[in-house]
Amino acid sequence: MSRWKALPTELDPRVRQLAVRLRRLKDHSGLSVRQLAARTGYSPKSWERYLGGRSLPPREAVEALALIGGEDPTRLLALHEVAADAWGNPRGGTPVPETAVMETAPPEAEILSAEPGGGGARSLRFAIVAGTVALVLAVSSAVLVTWRLMDHGGGTADETTTTVTLTAGTSAPAYSCRLKQVDGRWYAGNSRTRNATVGYGDSGPAVAEVQCLLRRAGISPGGIDGMFGPLTQGAVKAFQKQARLDVDGVVGPHTWKALRG
Incomplete structure (x- = not known):
């Protein structure tokens, strides 16, 4: 079982429930974040935000993960709809703004350490890479x-x-x-x-x-x-x-x- 980093305490319970379900599906699939990105078309950074509760995933990403995890996407999409309503109109908590995600996102090593087989040397290497990526993102973020x-x-x-x-x-x-x-x-x-x-x-x-x-x-x-x-x-x-x-x-x-x- 992956060792997930705790979700933000201010996260709305409805959004939290969706994030927990997505984490379980990711664990069940046995895929790493990069493998999940290659299978769904969404970048590793995007999946780190979705699974970390720092960004609401699009409907297509939720459906793709459900199919990969062998689950009927209908119930998960219904949960996503409820979470989307909570994200736009928070009542039980305030979601972390997307603009803040780029400034406060943890090093990539923290996310990757949740994957099976992640050693200390590997975590250090990805921490260095993540720092470099964060600097580049601050300069170049447009397509x-x-x-x-x-x-x-x-x-x-x-x-x-x-x-x-x-x-x-x-x-x-x-x-x-x-x-x-x-x-x-x-x-x-x-x-x-x-x-x-x-x-x-x-x-x-x-x-x-x-x-x-x-x-x-x-x-x-x-x-x-x-x-x-x-x-x-x-x-x-x-x-x-x-x-x-x-x-x-x-x-x-x-x-x-x-x-x-």
């Missing part, structure tokens, strides 16, 4: 997205370039969308595959390619982070429905063909 439309003389194809710089503290590398049409097919500069199977929990350039092509199709997958989480899965299903394909949330040869158009 820069630049859209550039270029007309290619003949007027047959436009190239749209999206440059994405991820904030410090995220574990995924930065990806960019450099959309270009070649021989009637669209490519975003991350992967040229047409038949690789990509689904929930996957990560890497092929996932970033899917996210860019979904955005080109007018369906937002969330961020271009190369992680196939619940937001990307929902966007894939919406695209498959729009393209009259089998709606399974998995990108295979038929979905690639439709995405590349």
